[in-house]
Amino acid sequence: EAQVTQNPRYLITVTGKKLTVTCSQNMNHEYMSWYRQDPGLGLRQIYYSMNVEVTDKGDVPEGYKVSRKEKRNFPLILESPSPNQTSLYFCASSPIPQGALIGYTFGSGTRLTVV
């Protein structure tokens, strides 16, 4: 089944403890992106990648890192999480580098709580 898989689905962690949220797609998509969803704010883009080894900042990149060493994986790294990073995170992918022009396939989300 064609899909975007995120892990974990739920995570509670403490301030300052490094964590990684994984994202993998099996559709050979070029474009991948991370969004966070907060009540009343909709989805805001954190980082995106138009191809392997090509990543760029979105609207809210502070406190996050990403890497795209292979096409299928796009992990989101929080080096030192803080409570304001408590949110619902979504990974998305699209077939072409300009993925935002044709639409995304989304993962099921990761609900992160930082205490």
Place this chain on the structure above:
Amino acid sequence: AQSVTQPDIHITVSEGASLELRCNYSYGATPYLFWYVQSPGQGLQLLLKYFSGDTLVQGIKGFEAEFKRSQSSFNLRKPSVHWSDAAEYFCAVGGNNDMRFGAGTRLTVKP
């Protein structure tokens, strides 16, 4: 930069009634417009999209949307709502590098 406004945070309709969710966008060029639906605990699913051509686009689950350039709007409609349509709906506009989402409209369906 592109932006999207969904004026209604929450809408309640009775099952079987018609539905219209509003979306206004701001974009300098021809917009690439999308509607997504998010059921509780799920990711976002694409309902429909508009790039060019016929301004009335049909989507999945019986939804349609109409692009009106003069009003900068892309409203989502459904003639008869089902209880399973209760969800959050997001309008989005796509650019070269990213997709901008509205804040969402939560739909409640009354029996």
